[in-house]
Amino acid sequence: MNNKELKEFLDEKSLLYNHPDFILNDPIQIPHLYTEKQDIEIAGFLSATIAWGNRTMIIKNAKRMMDLMGNSPHDFILNHKEHHLDSLSTFVHRTFNGEDFKGFIIGLNHIYQHHNGLENVFTNSNITLQERISDFKKIFFEVDQLTRTHKHISDPRKGSAAKRINMFLRWMVRNDQRGVDFGLWKNISPSELSCPLDVHSGNVARKLGILNRKQNDAKALAELDEALRSFDSTDPTKYDFALFGLGAIEKF
Template identity: 65%
Template sequence: MNKTQLKEFLEEKVIQYNNPKFIESDPIQVPHLFSKKEDIEIAAFLTATISWGNRKMIIKNAHKMMHFLDNAPHDFIINHQEKDLERLQNFVHRTFNHIDFQFFMKSLKNIYQNRKGLEKVLQIKDATTNYQTAIHQFKKIFFEIEHQQRTQKHVSDPLKNSAAKRINMFLRWMVRNNKTGVDFGIWKTHSSANLSCPLDVHSGNVARKLKLLNRKQNDWKALVELDRSLRKFDKKDPVKYDFALFGLGVFEKF
């Protein structure tokens, strides 16, 4: 395929997968349960955090998380007392357990009460056009209160060359426009032009087959390379092609 054909092919796949039917089988269904901005972003952040492994299990456990938070995540986070965290004792998703879940509640309380919320703490504040430094700074803020070392592994750091797949997915959900009803577009202080694809095994393999990516590892350097390729097709909304890469990898075993 030449460049024009590849762009047309990807655009077709975006249309195929970026529509409300996609929500039925994707973890994004969990934040779609809510209408209040803070509930959406907290549900999305927690869901994205446990988004690795079997998708059915991710969705099941994300719903379970919301149940533990009385299906009012923002209210729970702002108003919970120490004793309220005891109900989270039985939660586990792979290596994310109740210790991590309880800390996330405390950290999010700090972020909403003292740091003006998730939208504010993930803003790009330097001259870069991607979220590398913003996510690094976010991690520092997230762990500025007392925590166990074990929990740090659940928030990626791009300055350590992590592709930060789950946070990039969360950012896509929050920032990209909601014209098709899949992503939310509720973070108006952020720009879709700065987003990066959530790079994982599926999207990475498809990107390599389509010659959009040469680097073998799925790390931040690979993400930058993929960004460059996708921005040639659409510099205002490069991450829409995540739907194409993911759909081709997961649904079509491309």
């Protein structure tokens, strides 16, 4: 396929998968349980944090996270007492355990009490969005947490593609009225977003010839970003639907 044909192919696949039916089998269904901005973004952040492995298990465990917070994540983040964290001890999703969950509650409380919420931390037009992810990690861990918990937030400045946070940012920022992404955050442009780079999107991108680097790291993300922005500079991450759908659903 030439570039024009490839763009048309990816546009078609993006439209196919960027549809409310996509929500039914995707972790984005968890923040869709809520209507208040802060509940949506907290539910989205926590769900994205554990979004690796089997999607059915991700969704099951993300729902359990919400249950453990009384299905009122923002209220729990702001108003929990220390003894309320005891019930989180039994939580586990792969290498993310109850102690990590407690740490994330503490980190989110710090973000909302001292940094005016998640959106504000990611809003800084003077640096790239990937650099803002790195700065977010520093702010998140300004309060004492276990060293083991730090690995659950990626750092692009240390070479990570930061797949899960980039997916979370897509959820919060994109606003195409198609019912999947929320478009809640108005101070970040969709043009700044990076495609969540995982095994599915990476392998499909390589098969299509728009990604050459073999590792799914920050350099590969920059290469993929450049290719996708050449197809649509205003909304490059719409192609995440195409790449993921082709890989995970169509086994392209």
